[in-house]
Amino acid sequence: MLYLIGLGLSHETDITVRGLETIKKCSRVYLEAYTSILMTASKEDLEKFYGKEVILADREMVESKSDEILHNGQTEDIAFLVVGDVFGATTHTDLVIRARELGIKVESIHNASVMNAVGACGLQLYNFGQAVSIVFFTENWRPDSFYAKIEENRKIGLHTLLLLDIKVKEPNFKEMMRGRTVYEPPRYMSVSTCCEQLLEIEEKRGEKAYTPDTPCVAVSRLGSPTQSFKAATLKELAEYDAGAPLHSVVMLGRQVHDLELEYLLEFADDKEAFKKAVRADQEYFKPPPPPPVEEEEFSD
Numbered sequence: 001m002l003y004l005i006g007l008g009l010s011h012e013t014d015i016t017v018r019g020l021e022t023i024k025k026c027s028r029v030y031l032e033a034y035t036s037i038l039m040t041a042s043k044e045d046l047e048k049f050y051g052k053e054v055i056l057a058d059r060e061m062v063e064s065k066s067d068e069i070l071h072n073g074q075t076e077d078i079a080f081l082v083v084g085d086v087f088g089a090t091t092h093t094d095l096v097i098r099a100r101e102l103g104i105k106v107e108s109i110h111n112a113s114v115m116n117a118v119g120a121c122g123l124q125l126y127n128f129g130q131a132v133s134i135v136f137f138t139e140n141w142r143p144d145s146f147y148a149k150i151e152e153n154r155k156i157g158l159h160t161l162l163l164l165d166i167k168v169k170e171p172n173f174k175e176m177m178r179g180r181t182v183y184e185p186p187r188y189m190s191v192s193t194c195c196e197q198l199l200e201i202e203e204k205r206g207e208k209a210y211t212p213d214t215p216c217v218a219v220s221r222l223g224s225p226t227q228s229f230k231a232a233t234l235k236e237l238a239e240y241d242a243g244a245p246l247h248s249v250v251m252l253g254r255q256v257h258d259l260e261l262e263y264l265l266e267f268a269d270d271k272e273a274f275k276k277a278v279r280a281d282q283e284y285f286k287p288p289p290p291p292p293v294e295e296e297e298f299s300d
């Protein structure tokens with residue numbers, strides 16, 4: 001049996017009781033360590049807490065050598081640990097499909113995930129459109145496929161959850177050219193970098209899917225003791241220092257419910273200014289009022 005076990009967001013003790021009991025009966029325990037990080041626990045902390053060796057599974061192992069992970073899964077119990085919930089990235093769904101093809105049974109044990117950002121900052125799941133990923137721009141690669149998705153969401157008034165890039169094991173190409181394999185330290189995209197990139201693309205495309213004044217919420221270290229939220233405009237968040245990773249951003253859509261706004265004001269430095277930005281944004285992509293119905297004249 002392959003057990004996919006969610007670890008929650010922050011600490012080794014965030015695992016569920018069912019998840020912990022399952023790990024204890026597994027013969028091998030893998031930790032997927034590249035789509036997210038546990039903010040306040042290391043691999044060693046996990047091993048101590050579980051009383052078991054934990055094998056780090058990097059992208060190469062999960063995506064190209066999954067046979068190693070799934071080996072003997074028909075007869076042995078294997079645990080595959082994922083930070084957050086077990087289905088937060090396509091790579092996890094892919095592993096389940098490969099296990100099924102090999103006749104290995106799969107069970108998922110869910111946990112809190114970055115999806116909890118929605119409720120934690122006072123917003124309603126019903127008002128969200130498609131989520132988007134924002135990747136680090138490089139000198140000659142500045143992908144903007146997120147733009148059309150945000151525009152689609154905002155045209156129908158929905159909020160967008162933006163998940164930010166994590167680069168865990170990047171080769172240093174200059175060193176590789178010299179015949180040495182050297183990896184760069186991990187990089188986690190910050191709220192400010194995300195917002196700067198969004199502003200750059202809006203300036204380039206100019207279709208006004210959003211503007212520098214669009215209201216957003218920065219979500220930092222969700223689920224950890226230092227979690228924080230900040231409600232401000234996109235241009236303000238481009239200059240905001242949100243502290244240690246991990247970060248996400250929510251861009252609001254026009255359908256902000258009064259209750260959502262009331263909750264969000266708690267996170268705004270200047271409540272009046274934020275309220276004004278939300279009210280102005282509610283005029284965005286507002287459908288025109290229907291044409292007046294012409295009264296038909298009836299004659300007997």
Ligand SMILES: C[S@@+](CC[C@H](N)C(=O)[O-])C[C@H]1O[C@@H](n2cnc3c(N)ncnc32)[C@H](O)[C@@H]1O
Nearest residue numbers: 036084085088113114163164221222246247248
């Ligand atoms: C691909 S998602 C991983 C989802 C993970 N499996 C889960 O269920 O939470 C990774 C991105 O989600 C966001 N994220 C994950 N945990 C977060 C947290 N605790 N606080 C803020 N953002 C978080 C970050 O933008 C991060 O780069």
